[in-house]
Amino acid sequence: MTELTPACPEFELIFLGCGTSTGVPMIGCDCVVCQSEDPRNQRTRPSVLLRTPRGNILIDTSPEMRLQLLREKAGPVHAILYTHGHADHLFGLDDSRLFARALGGKPVPVYCETEVETLIRTVFSYAFVEETKRFPSGGVPRLTLTNIEPFKPFDVIGYEVIPMRLDHGKFKVLGFRFGDLAYCTDVSRIPDESFALLQGLEVLVIDALRFEKHPTHFSLAEALAVIEKLQPRQAFLTHMSHSFDYHAVSANLPPNVQMAYDGLRVGWSGIQPNLIVSLDNPVSDVVNL
Ligand SMILES: [Zn+2]
Ligand SMILES: [Zn+2]
Numbered sequence: 001m002t003e004l005t006p007a008c009p010e011f012e013l014i015f016l017g018c019g020t021s022t023g024v025p026m027i028g029c030d031c032v033v034c035q036s037e038d039p040r041n042q043r044t045r046p047s048v049l050l051r052t053p054r055g056n057i058l059i060d061t062s063p064e065m066r067l068q069l070l071r072e073k074a075g076p077v078h079a080i081l082y083t084h085g086h087a088d089h090l091f092g093l094d095d096s097r098l099f100a101r102a103l104g105g106k107p108v109p110v111y112c113e114t115e116v117e118t119l120i121r122t123v124f125s126y127a128f129v130e131e132t133k134r135f136p137s138g139g140v141p142r143l144t145l146t147n148i149e150p151f152k153p154f155d156v157i158g159y160e161v162i163p164m165r166l167d168h169g170k171f172k173v174l175g176f177r178f179g180d181l182a183y184c185t186d187v188s189r190i191p192d193e194s195f196a197l198l199q200g201l202e203v204l205v206i207d208a209l210r211f212e213k214h215p216t217h218f219s220l221a222e223a224l225a226v227i228e229k230l231q232p233r234q235a236f237l238t239h240m241s242h243s244f245d246y247h248a249v250s251a252n253l254p255p256n257v258q259m260a261y262d263g264l265r266v267g268w269s270g271i272q273p274n275l276i277v278s279l280d281n282p283v284s285d286v287v288n289l
């Protein structure tokens with residue numbers, strides 16, 4: 001249990017999933033971790049939910065999104081942000097069909113890079129054809145897609161979010177900073193410009209796939225080296241494979257580093273509302289949680 005978790009924090013980070021793209025256990029694997037009955041060794045695909053007084057912000061829609069949100073009894077989702085469009089981060093999007101209902105029938109705001117929008121419009125093409133617009137609410141996802149770019153802050157339900165470029169092998173993905181919390185999954189290199197934006201963090205969530213080096217993800221040693229340089233108050237490892245037994249690896253981590261596990265909740269001090277946006281364009285759609 002982290003000391004950052006007060007009883008009922010106003011701002012909460014919930015790890016919906018902290019596993020790599022295969023999930024843990026892996027189908028067909030009989031290793032000790034995959035056979036473990038410890039829930040901290042059972043990792044669904046990677047996604048987090050940020051609970052705020054203004055609503056719930058979902059980062060990525062993993063293939064287990066529906067089960068993850070039900071498990072956490074998280075209530076409605078008010079906005080979706082995408083780090084990138086790989087299947088383990090995207091393919092649960094169909095289950096967002098019911099999100100619009102919770103928003104009074106309004107489309108769900110989705111923030112992603114143009115490349116991810118193209119993927120969404122391809123994979124979920126049925127959600128964008130004229131015919132399905134006549135379907136009753138809940139038939140297909142109803143989404144408003146807004147393109148974002150690295151290093152250009154944008155507004156999500158009245159909060160400023162800073163997107164930054166991360167290298168994921170040859171792929172380009174986004175990390176996000178919300179006040180003093182940053183989420184950096186699927187990363188094998190942090191460009192200098194992004195490194196500068198990760199200073200002074202209270203909470204850093206960072207990719208750590210396995211012990212050995214990997215072309216598209218940080219290894220444990222690489223993630224720890226980044227944490228050592230950035231010195232966040234607390235760091236959490238995510239996108240983890242079956243290489244890591246929760247207790248064995250946790251026992252050897254520095255005091256400010258923890259392995260995430262599905263369902264872990266971390267309170268943090270939150271982010272100030274984006275006052276410029278609030279004054280010009282009051283957030284009228286805030287839905288009580
Ligand atoms: Zn991934
Ligand atoms: Zn295994």
Ligand SMILES: [Zn+2]
Pocket residue numbers: 084086168186
């Ligand atoms: Zn990926």
